[in-house]
Amino acid sequence: MLKYVVAVFLAIVLLVFGFVWFTGKKVDLKLVRPVTAVGTATTVSVQADAQHGTKYFSAVLEQNGQSQTIYADNTSSAQRSRIYTFPVGKKVDEFLKDGPARLILTAASNDMRGSTTTISQALQIILRAPTVVADGMQHYINQGGAELVTLDLGGNWSAAGVRVGRYSAGTFPMPGQPDNSSHRFSLFPFPWDVSPDTIPLAFARNDAGTEVTTTFWVKLFPKTFKTSNIELKDENLQKVVGELDPDGSGSLVDRFVKINRDLRKANNDQIYQLRTNTVNRILWSGPFVPIKGTRESFFADRRSYYYKGKKVDEQVHLGFDLAQTRNMPVTAANSGRVIFADRLGIYGNCIIIDHGYSLQTLYGHMSRIDVKVGDSVTKEARMGASGATGMAFGDHVHFSMLIAGVQVNPIEWWDEHWIRDRILSKIGSPQDKAAAVQAPPPASPTEHARKRHRH
Ligand SMILES: [Zn+2]
Incomplete structure (x- = not known):
């Protein structure tokens, strides 16, 4: 009788274990926002989805044969969806140099099986900041009107323009110059609903999100609207x-x-x-x-x-x-x-x-x-x-x-x-x-x- 009970008990344990083992699901890993380039410190967020949560997560950076764990989290949680956020860049990972690198992300599911998932993402490390120099002209602007400034861009720039309050306008190559010319201009509005004491800023940004700004000579004529x-x-x-x-x-x-x-x-x-x-x-x-x-x-x-x-x-x-x-x-x-x-x-x-x-x-x-x-x-x-x-x-x-x-x-x-x-x-x-x-x-x-x- 006792043998029988023990056998049934063992069978149940095996069944339950087997069930839990085979229903253990892999973790779904994905970047919350796509990241293809990082600079001195770029925030990376990774979403980990698994039926029973995750019990381990790590991020490893590889470049020029060097590899280093830059982030790890050993806390287990039954939460089906977790987000791991950590900085990547020269400031925290001193061995990084300009050039290609690889970010390797690993997570383990929070069940008996503990199956791991690994994804990797190619990254461009961009440490050189962009530069922007505005022309030395006098810019007279009517609130609600328009103005044009010429800009000379340098370094690793990928986007540039002029920002006035919450508005921004991009740049165009100077007439006759190729599309990727760094000698450019921005035709920008000073929108009617932006406070007249707002300072227009010329900006340049690289793919890693590093942005530099500069000011230029501006005289604004405030307007009263009817x-x-x-x-x-x-x-x-x-x-x-x-x-x-x-x-x-x-x-x-x-x-x-x-x-x-x-x-x-x-x-x-x-x-x-x-x-x-x-x-x-x-x-x-x-x-x-x-x-x-x-x-x-x-x-x-x-x-x-x-x-x-x-x-x-x-x-x-x-x-x-x-x-x-x-x-x-x-x-x-x-x-x-x-x-x-x-x-x-x-x-x-x-x-x-x-x-x-x-x-x-x-x-x-x-x-x-x-x-x-x-x-x-x-x-x-x-x-x-x-x-x-x-x-x-x-x-x-x-x-x-x-x-x-x-x-x-x-x-x-x-x-x-x-x-x-x-x-x-x-x-x-x-x-x-x-x-x-x-x-x-x-x-x-x-x-x-x-x-x-x-x-
Ligand atoms: Zn109308």
């Missing part, structure tokens, strides 16, 4: 909601506000994505030409929306609204290439033209579009007709100017002198450059706006 009130009528709400949210539910005003906030943001994100759809050359010539019509808005006008006397929303209007007659001709502000010609939410039927070097113009609310993506347009070419598609209460055109995906005040681009002094002289001919050095600082542009009666 505010206006818009009284929403039921017919306005019905028009917009019926077109842009036909299947929605809730009150007309709630649906309108939702469109005004969420769809506006989604549309502006889509416009921002188009900034990289640009060419490395100037497609335009001479000053930009405003669409003929009465200007009915200011740049960066803060609009409060009222419904039955109660404020229901507030949005900033970036761009100009131009109106004249119904279905008036919509003309290209300058030569370029059509990169968008379709419905775009609140902008209705919309055209976006790339003029090169991430300078773009946008035309919205059109009743008709007569161009298609890929078309080349010449300055003042007719592209369609004005209308009231999207979030518009009356026939007009919404015109915006964009640099690196950020809406800027267009009026600078209507001024031939501003264009020569601030843009062309720095990337154009030696004669242009000489002229710019002697040119006095430009007067800050003034607004000449007429009556506003439409949205």
